Amino acid sequence: MHHQNLTKGLQRAELARRTGANLETVRYYEKVGLLPPPPRTASGYRSYDGAHERRLSFVLRARELGFSLEEVRALLRLVDERDQPCAEASRVAATHLADIRAKITDLKRMEGVLKTVVAQCGDGTRSDCPLIETLFREKAF
Amino acid sequence: MHHQNLTKGLQRAELARRTGANLETVRYYEKVGLLPPPPRTASGYRSYDGAHERRLSFVLRARELGFSLEEVRALLRLVDERDQPCAEASRVAATHLADIRAKITDLKRMEGVLKTVVAQCGDGTRSDCPLIETLFREKAF
DNA sequence: GCTGGGGTCTGTAGCGCCTACAGGGTCAAG
DNA sequence: CTTGACCCTGTAGGCGCTACAGACCCCAGC
Numbered sequence: 258m259h260h261q262n263l264t265k266g267l268q269r270a271e272l273a274r275r276t277g278a279n280l281e282t283v284r285y286y287e288k289v290g291l292l293p294p295p296p297r298t299a300s301g302y303r304s305y306d307g308a309h310e311r312r313l314s315f316v317l318r319a320r321e322l323g324f325s326l327e328e329v330r331a332l333l334r335l336v337d338e339r340d341q342p343c344a345e346a347s348r349v350a351a352t353h354l355a356d357i358r359a360k361i362t363d364l365k366r367m368e369g370v371l372k373t374v375v376a377q378c379g380d381g382t383r384s385d386c387p388l389i390e391t392l393f394r395e396k397a398f
Numbered sequence: 399m400h401h402q403n404l405t406k407g408l409q410r411a412e413l414a415r416r417t418g419a420n421l422e423t424v425r426y427y428e429k430v431g432l433l434p435p436p437p438r439t440a441s442g443y444r445s446y447d448g449a450h451e452r453r454l455s456f457v458l459r460a461r462e463l464g465f466s467l468e469e470v471r472a473l474l475r476l477v478d479e480r481d482q483p484c485a486e487a488s489r490v491a492a493t494h495l496a497d498i499r500a501k502i503t504d505l506k507r508m509e510g511v512l513k514t515v516v517a518q519c520g521d522g523t524r525s526d527c528p529l530i531e532t533l534f535r536e537k538a539f
Numbered sequence: 540g541c542t543g544g545g546g547t548c549t550g551t552a553g554c555g556c557c558t559a560c561a562g563g564g565t566c567a568a569g
Numbered sequence: 570c571t572t573g574a575c576c577c578t579g580t581a582g583g584c585g586c587t588a589c590a591g592a593c594c595c596c597a598g599c
Contacts, residue, residue, distance in 0.1 A: 268576075279558070285556080298576095301564085311534065315533045320556095322512060322533075325555080327555090332530070340525075343519050343526075344523070350529050354512040354516060367463050367498050371463060374491060375488055375491050381482075382484070386483055389477055389487055392459045392473070393452065422588070423585085423587080425549095430585090439547095441593080443547055444547085
């Protein structure tokens with residue numbers, strides 16, 4: 258079924274499979290400059306190597322930590338261009354950490370309100386629905 | 399500067415101002431069926447009333463609680479069509495609450511990793527950056 | 540009456556981040 | 570030689586807005 262999977266070149270599906278990326282995402286990341294364009298075979302097929310695989314894994318792990326594509330680009334630039342990237346990289350991470358904490362705070366606010374109204378709704382046999390009332394009431398949260 | 403603001407009709411900007419919605423969002427919600435098309439003046443201007451204002455506020459508060467537009471549509475249908483909407487409404491809310499809790503869990507995972515790596519990075523004078531190493535390392539989280 | 544600066548109208552494009560599809564080419568196995 | 574699985578490209582769609590361009594309208598002041 259498959260051909261050269263060691264030392265030669267990976268095709269797109271194989272790279273996607275190895276990294277866990279979606280097939281189309283690989284092409285998308287190339288288009289937006291997160292993955293360098295690989296060499297092509299005579300017939301135009303992309304041929305990836307280990308460096309591509311590592312880079313794509315880097316991007317995917319950064320995405321798992323919630324970094325935006327722009328932040329990932331910044332981190333990749335630091336990896337590529339700087340010899341002492343830690344200060345700048347940790348600044349990017351600290352900013353992102355603050356974003357995440359703000360999101361958590363916001364979600365917890367929503368959770369608190371919803372937990373309360375769902376409890377008030379109970380088995381749903383009330384004629385006045387606490388959820389709907391809450392949404393109609395002025396600035397209740 | 400302004401004209402009829404009581405009992406007559408609200409123009410779009412006035413409705414937006416009262417509810418806190420963005421001007422364009424009002425039109426968008428009408429387009430996607432969350433706000434009913436208001437009557438128009440002779441020259442084609444939208445003319446809103448108190449019912450529109452209440453409905454738009456409902457949508458905005460539901461959005462503040464993180465409901466998707468599809469969920470908001472469902473809640474509005476319950477408000478409009480059913481006399482005993484509480485059971486179904488609280489089911490929508492409970493599902494959404496579960497979504498929110500899943501998001502919180504996910505964000506806390508990210509927060510935990512980032513907190514650790516940012517602490518390890520310290521003042522950024524290290525030559526090996528813990529953040530970058532983490533992103534290159536296999537499945538560390 | 541005319542002008543100017545606000546409002547309004549419409550349709551459309553853009554954002555971030557993919558995901559999916561159509562319509563074609565290529566390649567190896569049976 | 571055909572079949573089926575892969576590859577290529579470009580483009581559209583989805584969420585939830587937000588913003589703009591180009592036109593029209595309305596009112597106050599001169």
